[in-house]
Amino acid sequence: MNEMTLLRPDDWHVHLRDGAMLQMALPWTASTFGRAIIMPNLDPPITTAAQAAAYRDRIRRVLPDGSRFVPLMTCFLTDETDPVEVARGFAEGVITAVKMYPARSTTNSAAGVTNVRRVYPVLERMQAIGMPLLVHGEVADGEVDVFDREKAFIDRVLVRLRSDFPALRIVLEHITTAEAVDYVQDAEGPIGATITVHHLMINRNAMFAGGIRPHMFCLPVAKREGHRLALRNAATSGNPRFFLGTDSAPHLVRDKESACGCAGIFTAPVALELYAQVFDEEGALDRLEAFASLNGARFYGLPPNTETVTLVQSAWKPPETQPVGREQVRVFCPEGVVRWRIAPTD
Ligand SMILES: NC(=O)N[C@@H](CC(=O)O)C(=O)O
Ligand SMILES: [Zn+2]
């Protein structure tokens, strides 16, 4: 197969940022995806429905003319989040989901949850109204090895949380381990997981190829090769619990090439094309539409998009960087070339 048409996909996990970075990042996401779940970890984070509505307005103002892209907003869960506020935002259609970051687990998560018990009233309410909880599934405990933090989160936090809230709809975001794949596959009740394209393409060696490679650093950090293969199996399996979430997370080159470089990889300009490449390599192009365009929508109780996108097998070189003011953001492309391309629409 060297050409395929699928219903327009959605990105169920993306960072668009704000200001000049938003202006750079949004057109890439909006030209490929019909909808996206917009992460709330701005600095300061989006913690109320009013802030989410204002952020949505800023996004809409930056959208290219004629774009039908729909930003689906989220609210950053803190120890102080008010269950009534969250439920009202959901009922009004302003907030689609709540995002839980364990405090200090990743970029801009200082205000995150310090102990899940503190947010039980919020989770109770969300379970009752069918509002999804999206989780950055890593413990922030510095004593836990950085490569074990996802598994530790499942064992120490998620299992308990799900037994206390068995009907709560949960998305385990950007999974990186075979343990997470197994957990999501076998768990009872409403659970899904997003898988990024970079975790399908790189293992942890990519961060240390001939020297330290800050542009390959994200959280959760890429794991051993066996985990990457488990993720590829899960994504291409057709199992409806696994769906597309790029976690495209732009940072300035200057902030990544630093003594304490930021976590996050910017994939939006090449994401769908690289997912197609991965599915092609796995002989699973016939399952790409389920992963990219159907499974996530079904989990969120939304209809699939009606437009289509056509992908053709044709190699191209994406730009290495994108300008933001006088700074640059590096575009992910581990092989320097992308072997699938989105056909222009007429
Ligand atoms: N994935 C990352 O490495 N970084 C994300 C935060 C996140 O999704 O954890 C970011 O906002 O930069
Ligand atoms: Zn995260």
Ligand SMILES: [Zn+2]
């Ligand atoms: Zn993210």
